[in-house]
Amino acid sequence: MDSEIISRLKEAVGSDYVITDEEKARPFLIDWTKRFRGRAVVVRPGSTEEVSRVMAIAYDTRTPVVPQSGGTTLVGGSIPDDSGRAILLSLGRMNKVEEIDTGNDTVTVQAGLILEQLHRAVEEKGRFFPLSFGAQGSAQIGGALATNAGGTAVLRYGNMRDLCLGLEVVLPDGRVMTALRGLRKDNTGYDLKQLFIGSEGTLGVITRAVLKLFPIPRGRQTALVGIPDLESSVKLLDRVKAAAGSELTGFELIQRKCIERVAEQLPGVELPGPVDDCPWWILAELSSQAEQGASLEAILAEAFEAGEVANAYLAQSLSDSEAFWRIRESIPEADASVGNNLHNDVSLKISLIPEFLEVTVKRLYEAYPWLDPSLYGHLGDGNIHFNIGSIPSNLAFENEEGIRRITYEEVVKRNGSISAEHGIGQLKRGHFLALKDPLELEIMERISRAIDPRGIMNPGKLLADRKD
Amino acid sequence: MDSEIISRLKEAVGSDYVITDEEKARPFLIDWTKRFRGRAVVVRPGSTEEVSRVMAIAYDTRTPVVPQSGGTTLVGGSIPDDSGRAILLSLGRMNKVEEIDTGNDTVTVQAGLILEQLHRAVEEKGRFFPLSFGAQGSAQIGGALATNAGGTAVLRYGNMRDLCLGLEVVLPDGRVMTALRGLRKDNTGYDLKQLFIGSEGTLGVITRAVLKLFPIPRGRQTALVGIPDLESSVKLLDRVKAAAGSELTGFELIQRKCIERVAEQLPGVELPGPVDDCPWWILAELSSQAEQGASLEAILAEAFEAGEVANAYLAQSLSDSEAFWRIRESIPEADASVGNNLHNDVSLKISLIPEFLEVTVKRLYEAYPWLDPSLYGHLGDGNIHFNIGSIPSNLAFENEEGIRRITYEEVVKRNGSISAEHGIGQLKRGHFLALKDPLELEIMERISRAIDPRGIMNPGKLLADRKD
Incomplete structure (x- = not known):
């Protein structure tokens, strides 16, 4: 990068916060899956004003800017290319909770705040922020917004788009759009924040946000439920929704093999009992504010009578609940211990999922008889982690393109999505550009x-390269 | 309009559906508040394909297009100017429920479907579509989407934006963007439907939509609650949310005078008892799927102990509940019977509402000692119908600009919205363009x-005229 640009950047944010040393810059320039690496000058602004100055310099000099917050994206969305031309704009110093408004049930935060720290800050005020996923100890709010993050509470609370009431964004030319109104209703023109949420850093830099808060849930009922066949999963979901409405907070579909593999590979994780009598299992959870809500046990008893349920383990304590969730959350680790697999993160209309799974797995087995799928996901959201491995695992990776092609063909045929929650970034850009309307x-x-x-925002991610 | 354009339009949709006769066109060219009138050729397509043909002709000939569905907007959003140059594109013939998918809890509809007919169609399948407001017997889905309609169930279910999973839109050049995927999670690029929702017909023509469905709620508890002062309204809301969570479906703030006026002016509406002991009242409602949910009575008893509540009438039956809601819904009619008032539809952070109401009413009284405000609204959404009348009513209307200026100044000072749910259209365009960032x-x-x-979509609404 031109040394004059570097000195302007140092003037903008202070020379301590412009990192040109390759050794010191390295942690910002490799993603945590180790698949994506790049080169860039790392700039670490401490305020919206400083982000604005950096963007004005980038705009003036047509320098590409790659915004980065926690860097936990799985698709290479916040890693620059290896030209060394870009500014890696790290938001991590802007990590404050600015205001918790319990009357309005909102919190105003800076983009670099770590998700887990937000959870703690609002819990101290008796409030709950529902976005939750594995990487929450590293992921930052700006990135969660830029990628419209999902996670385990979407069924009840929605994804990041649904949780955001206002944004401050620094535009590519350095001007600051402050729309931090925190209103639940506002029909004055186009809802501009919707554009920036989920745009993967290609339209501007999110610097602050107003987010919704909720009361802390009280009652919690969890069950691990065996079902006789895939069709029963959708019938059971329908039944639980009718009986429990918005108290339904989790409805995860899990292939029997995944549970057995967790038990085999991870001796610390215990099953509540045998699971070999059912090919598919559901982890269902209700939670409510009321002392007495819907009874999960009663709902499951009715479902048993109707033949939708063949077996069920009901959590008798909070620690049972946590043990059941631990099984679900340990599946990736158990898979990794036998050689890992090709991750797919697809979504379909819920009603199409049983048929999609049957047809696609059958097609894949016909092409690759040795494959070893690991199928589970958030059925309540229509989102399946359709992961395809093999033993030994290299067979699957050597056939990556063919496996993905068959999978995505079946997804697109049913009007589904090839990226339900992880976004496009670099990893899925080729497939996205080929398959999207x-x-x-x-x-x-x-x-x-x-x-x-000027096309300076996060080039090489999501959209095609501009041809001008 | 050029006769060649008219004959091309007749070819596109059939000559029966191109109305040039002024008498026959009139019902499409006056809004239901009788404030806005215009002139245009009325075109009534019967399919997406026909809408596409009409738009291609409009694009080719640079003819303005004003989309119209139920025509129940309060702000003149679907009425053309009086130049006679425009096409009034009425979607009313496209009124089908195309598919109810109970497994995915979604419904696919055409844009001209009347809201009340949608309610009935999904109820027959055991499902609930929550969008509900006074004009639901005339309002159509396309307009509800184009204006991001709100109504009485927003607190629990969100507004139209939150209820929409997919759209089909005919673009200004006639091409059809079909994004009817019906997915609850889809992070593949910008969420384009968000642009069209709430754009008031200025970006394209919505022709079909996929909407979310819910189970039909069962238990329902309603109370009319007297509070000692405005501050208590926010404290009580906080308390009910903490105790009842998502079971809270209604929380309406009502000035005592509004209730008294309903009783005086509308002899058919009965009050559950005297209301003169409290200056403000809350209509609160819980509903749930479970047999037993949170107890509204118990929550109110605690609030009484804490001094947040001074009086309360609990509905003892479904007909009591309906009688309480009838009081709330009769306020506009009671106001009209004493001469009507200037309607304002503002929103603020909930925590700011008590102070906003006190300060703004005081300022208005200082300027106009004779005024007679009628204050009520969806406090749970931060949305107040801040209506200002006078007796006789002409005084308020003669001072419209001054009254709106003071009101909007106080709204904007608190980062609020001058249009929470009604949109901008023609009525508020001047204020919107002057006050928006x-x-x-x-x-x-x-x-x-x-x-x-080419600037052909609904010119003269929302945005400023283009200067090129």
Whole structure:
């Protein structure tokens, strides 16, 4: 990078916060899956004002900017290319909880705040922020917004888009759009924050946000439920929704083999009993504010009578609940211990999932008789982690393109999504550009040009390279 | 309009559905508040394909297009100007429920479907569509989406934006963007439907939608609660949310005078008892799927101990509940019977509402000692119908600009919204353009130009006239 740009950046944020030393910059320039690496000057602004100055310099000099918060994306969305031309804009110093408003049930935060620290801060005020996922000890709010993060509480509370009431964004030219109103209703023109949420850093830099808070849930009922076949999963979901409504907070589908593998590979994780009598299992959870809500036991008894349920373990204590969730959350680790697999993160209309799973697995077995799928996911959201491995695992990775092609073909045929919650970034860009409706891609590109006319925001991610 | 354009339109949709006769066109060209009138050729397509043909003709000939569904907007959003140059595109013939998917809890509808007919169709399948407001017997889904409609169930279920999973939109050049995926999670690029929802017909024509469905709620508890002062309203809301969580479905703030006026003016509406002991009242409702949920009576007893509640009438039956809601819903009619008032539809952070009401009413009284405000609204959403009348009512209307200026100044000072749910249209366009952040307006205009480069979509509404 031009030394004049570097000295302007140092003037903008202070020379301590412009990192050109390769050794010191390295942690910012490799993603945590170790698949993506790049080169860039790392700039660490401490305020919106400083982000604004950095963007004005980038705009003026047509320097690409890659925004980065926690860096826990699985798709290489916050890693620059290896040209060394880009600014890696790290938001991590902007990590404050600015205001918790219990009357409005909102919190105003800076983009670099770590998700787990937000959880703690609002819990001290008797409030609950529901976004939750494995990487919450590292992931930051700005990135969670930029990727519209999902996680385990989407069924009840929605994803990051649903949890955000206002944003402050620094535009590509350095001007600051402050729309931190924190209103639940506001029909004054286009809802601009919706554009930036989920745009993967390609339209501007999110610097602050107003987020919704909720009361801390009290009652909690959890069960691990064996079902006779895949069709029963959708019938049971329907039944639980009708009986429990918004108290339903978790409904995870798990292939029997995944549970057995957890028990085999991770001796610390205990099963509540044998699971070999059912091919598929459901981890269901209700939670409510009321002392007495719907009874999960009674709902399951009715489902048993109707033949939708063949076996069920009900948690008798909070520690039982946690043990059941530990089984679900340990599946990736158990899979990794036998050689890992190709991760897919697809979504479909819930009603199509049983048929999708049967047809796609059958097609894959016909092409690759040696494969070893690991199937589980958030059935209540229509989101399946359709992971395909093999033993030994190299067979699956050597056939990555063919396996993904068959999987995505079946997803697209059913109007599904090839990325339910992880985003596109670098990893899925080729498939995304090939499979997405060309008219939708054209409109995305028009919006990108309207907001980022010089094309400096996170190039090489999500959208195609501009041809001008 | 040029006769060649008219004959092309007749070819596109059939000559029966192109109305040039002024008498026959009139019902489409006056809004139901009788405040806005215009002139246009009325075109009534019967399919997406026909909408596409009409838009292609409009694009080719640079003819303005004003989309219209139920025509129940309060702000003149679907009425053309009086130049006679425009096409009034009425969606009313496209009124089908295409598919109810109980497994996915979604319904696919055409844009001209009347809201009340949607309610009935999904109830027959054991499902509930929560959007509900006074005009639901005329309002159509396309308009409800284009204006991001709100209503009485927003607190629990969100507004139209939250209820929509997919859209089909005919773009200004006639191409059809079909994004009817019905997925609850989909992070593949910008969420384009968010742009069209709430854009008031300025970006494209919504022709079909996939909407979320819910189980039909069972238990219902309603109370009319007297509070000692405005501050108690926010404390009580906080308490009910903590105790009942998502079971809280209604929390309406009502000035005592509004209730008394209903009783005086509308002899058919009965009060459950005297209301003169409290200056403000809350209509609170819980509903749940479970047989036993949170107890509203127990929550109110605790609030009484804490001094947040001074009196309360608990509904003892479904007909009591309905009688309580009838009081709330009769306020506009009672106001109208004493001469009506200037309607304002503002929103603020909930925590700011008590102070906003006190300060703004005081300022207004200082300027206009004769005024007679009628204050009520969806406190749980931060949305107040801040209506200002006078007796006789002409005094308020003669001072419209001054009254609105003071009101909006106080709203904007607190980062609130001058249109919580009714939109901008023609009525509020001047205030909107004067008060909205110029940078946000600039981005809206850039988006408008990116999607509608020829500026043919609903000109004269929402955004400023283009200067080119």
